[in-house]
Amino acid sequence: MPDAEPGLRERKRRATRLAIQQAALRIAIEDGLAAVTVDEISRRADVSPRTFFNYFPNKEGALLGDDPTLPDDALLSDFRDGGPTGDLLGDLGALLVHSTRELIEERGLIEERQQVLRAAPELFSRRMESMKEFQAAIERAVVERLERAGGDLVGEALRRRARLASLVALAxxxxxxxxxxxxxxxxxxxxxxxRSFADLDALVSRSLA
Known part of the structure; x- marks a missing residue:
């Protein structure tokens, strides 16, 4: 379930982050990528360039939005140790649920972002690279979990299993x-x-029954 309603300060932070992304995408759509500058994004979003850099490192970051990342805290450590339930795919789902909670992503941005990415192969490549890095991070976490659990899987066989698990989770x-x-x-x-991980669990359970 979604987190509790955020406080006023967090709502303002999210609104500013959203406004910056909306401005960047609309400039790209209306005037082309060449017209997208930090100054113009800031002007349209009604923030200072200094405020812009508090949210994004560059204009490409505003166009692409947030990259998914694994939590760097006790949740990830618990996963590597075999928790919270002991079921690999279920625990991966819980980990990704936490990751999506950290993303500030609005439905209204999806269509515009896809439109910009279709017209900008270099940005699309950067998005694909960030997803590849996310998949690799998941794979490393699964490898470490399987290594700590012991068992018969070692070396290449363990890596193959971890890669499969990471790709299924991303699917x-x-x-x-x-x-x-x-x-x-x-x-x-x-x-x-x-729901998607629950459906996945039902499919896997039915196939193994």
Missing amino acids: ALRHAWWEWSDGDADTHLVDELE
């Missing part, structure tokens, strides 16, 4: 993303991700 995340973007305004990405 569930992508499924949730599609369902969320096509759904009604009241649904939350975290809820859709939980």
Whole structure:
């Protein structure tokens, strides 16, 4: 389920971050990528360039939005140690639910961002590279979990299993993303991700029955 309603300060932070992204994308769509500058984004978003850099390192960051990342805290350590339930795919789902909670992503940006990415192969390549890095981070976490668990899997066989698990997890995340973007305004990405992993568990359980 989604987190509790954020406080006023957090709502303002999210609104500013969203306004910056909206401004960057609309400049790109209306005037072309060459017209996208930090100064112009700041002007349209009604923030100072200094405020812009508090949120994004450059204009490309504003166009691409947030990259998914694994939590660097006790949740990740618990996953590597075999928790919280002992079920690999279920625990991966819980980890990705936490990651999506950290993303500030609005339905209204999806279509515009896709339009910009289709017209800018270099930005699309950067987005694909960031997803590749995210997949690699998931794979490393799974490798460490499997190593700590012991068992018969070692070396190349362990790496293959970890890569498969990471790609299956990302497929569930992508499924949730599609369902969320096509759904009604009241649904939350975290809820859709939980449903996608529940559906995945049902499919796997049925295939093994």
